Every structure is written in structure tokens, then in C-alpha cells.
Amino acid sequence: MNKRILSIANFIDINDKLIDVGCDHGYLGIYLIQNNLVSDILLTDISQSALNVAINNINKSHLNIKTLVTDGLNNIDLNKYNTISISGMGTTSIIKILNKLKNNNTINKLVIQSNNDLKLLREEIIKLGYYLDDEITLKENDIFYVICKFIKGNKKLSNDEIKFGLLKKDKIPYYNYLISQNNKILSLLPKDNIKDKQKLESEIIILNKLLEESR
């Protein structure tokens, strides 16, 4: 099992009744059921062919796991579940799916790994009435992943936390990576692009501060 899926599984508890939206291969669900780590689970995907791969993997593992072809949270009785995981999609798709949670009272945990724009992800999920409880940051195949756990409720984040997430020791390589990315872009910016230059430089100052504080 890859590190990214294991880290997502790390945020799932035995009492969770989980919907894994966009399960594709189904590895997360298979791992959770094989190891008795979840109370109930539904694996969904918008694509029948993706779900067929999951069904094939479930059968090969001699397991019994519910699956459903559907777009996001459509056609699912949310009252039967308390947790949602979405991983490997972009923030816009994730938010579009989660917007269905407006007026929902049963889903109290979201485990999300977005492929892009984590600032927007945090902002939008907070607007839906969840707070950022924890994050795991990892590097796999030269790509950094941040797995976010949101819990129903209110807790304010600082501007730095909205932008770069919770201050954690496992983020040190990630902060260093972001600094090097900003430096790379800075070196390619035209001299007269003062606005972007200032933005990138002020981000580097914040990231260096976070590095200091996380050590």
C-alpha cells in the first residue's frame, strides 16, 4: 500500500461510517476493511470503468464492500454515514462535491487530499462549517501531498494557517520545497514585475518563520 493511502487511512477511526468518493482502484476501502479499521464503508466513483477496477480488486481480496456509480454525493443517503474521504482530485471538483453538505448534520469528519490549491480548499471547507483538525504531509515519487482532516465545528485559522496549513514538524521538507519553488519563480520573473516579486518574497519570509517555529 502506498504512503499516501496509508496516511489517509490513518485519519479513519473504527467508529467511522465512511463514503470514499472517487475510489478508483478501491485501495483505501480494501485496506480499511482488511484491517478492521472502519465500521461501514461505501466506495463510489463517477466512472463505471474505474469502479469495475475496484470491484475486481475487492473480489480478488475475497471481501464484501458496497460500491456505487454516482457523481459526488448524489443518490447517497448521507444519514447512514458520518465521514467522507476524497483524494486525488483537484480543489474545485472537491468543493463542488462537498457543497452538497450544506444543511447536513451527520457528516462530522472529512479526510481530504487535494492535488492543488490548498488555500482555497481550507477556505471553502471552513465555510461549510468544518475546522482543520490535523494534517499529514508526505513526499512520494517526488510529489508532496498534504492530507487534511476536517471536523464539524468552528475554530479560526490564522492567515498563515489558511495558506500553508497547520504548523507541524513533518512539514519541514515541504516548507523548504515551497521556498525553493518561490526562489525558482523569482529568478525567472521579469524585473519590472514588482507585484509578483513582492508576493513571492513575502511568502518566503513567512515560510522561513514557519521553518523556525516548527523546529
Ligand SMILES: C[S@@+](CC[C@H](N)C(=O)[O-])C[C@H]1O[C@@H](n2cnc3c(N)ncnc32)[C@H](O)[C@@H]1O
Ligand atoms: C485520480 S483518481 C484518485 C483515486 C483515489 N481516490 C486515490 O486517491 O488514489 C480520481 C477518481 O475520482 C473519480 N471522480 C472524479 N470526479 C468525480 C465525481 N464528481 N464523483 C465521483 N468520482 C469522481 C475519477 O473517476 C477517478 O477514479
